[in-house]
Amino acid sequence: MNQITIPVLPQMNELWQQTLNWQPDESQQQQFQRLYELIVEGNRSLNLTRITDPIEFWEKHLWDSLRGIARLLPANSSAGKNPELPLQSVQKAIDIGTGGGFPGLPIAIALPHLSVTLLDSTRKKITFLETVLPSLGIENAATLLGRSDEIARGAQHKQAYDLALLRAVGAASLCAKCALPLLKNGGLAVLYRGNWTVEEETELQRAIERLGGTIESVEAFTTPTSQGARHCVYLRKVVQQFDRPIR
Incomplete structure (x- = not known):
């Protein structure tokens, strides 16, 4: 089998700093590089991503992932730019x-003190991620096989999370239905979107009213190298009058 020559990811420290007020340290940069290598290798047998060019990978997988939680990154956590987002909790x-x-x-x-659960309903992708975590030396993440609606019925996961992340999952209203049952009261869901329309927001608003959520904010931005349009929609899980208090 021919060996794949995998290029080195660009460091982009200046762009990291300009756009997110943060940049990876040397160890994190090495983890990003190793992740890139594993994804490219995994693509030989799994359909993980069509994005394998190093600059595209940096922008559309690394930068885009962290843009959604930019206020939680260490340099920003005390900046107070958006006090509506949870920072210490x-x-x-x-x-x-x-x-x-x-x-x-x-x-x-980027956030080694955050416990991250990687949920997917496809066994092959979970199996792949189970090999990735030890290869990257990541100890603060774990995999979970299943559907969000199924695991939300279990006591271990129902209303158990402070933060839910949904990227390229489906319609925003579907994302809300997946995320809100898993969030603690006061928890936040981050919906990663491309374009965002008034119609989508209206449909989302109708969906979350029944689920105990509210649209806290919508952030519009462009990606730093290709100037692509992106939006992040932030949903807050709120206590409803008919909710029983959690003791």
Whole structure:
């Protein structure tokens, strides 16, 4: 079998700093490089991603993953730019429909004190991620096989997470239905979107009213190298009047 020559990822420290007020240390950069290598190798047998060019991979998998939780990155955690986002209280996160590990793996690398659950319903992808975690030396992430609606019925996962991440999962209303039952009261869901329309927001608003959620904010931005349009929609899990208090 021919050996694949995998290029070195660009470090992009200046762009990291300019756009997220953060940049990876040497160890994190090495983990990003190893993740890139594993994804390219895994693509030989699994359909993990069509994005394998190093600059595209940096922007559309690494940078894009971390842009959604930028306020949680160490340099930003005390900046107070967006006090509506939880900063110190986030301990447990779940990446719903993680696929090849995005955005969960880059977030686990950038935030080593955050416990990240990588959830997917495809056994082959979970098996792949189970080999990736020890290869990257990541101890703050674990895999979970299943569907979000099924695991939300279990006591271990229902209302157990501070943060839910959904990227390329489906319609925003579907994302809300997947995420909100897994969040603690006061927890936050981050929906990674491309374009965002008034119609989508109206449909989402109708869906979350029944689920105990509210649209806290919508952030529009462009990607730093290709200038692509992106949005992050932040949903807050709120206590409803008919909810029983958690003791």
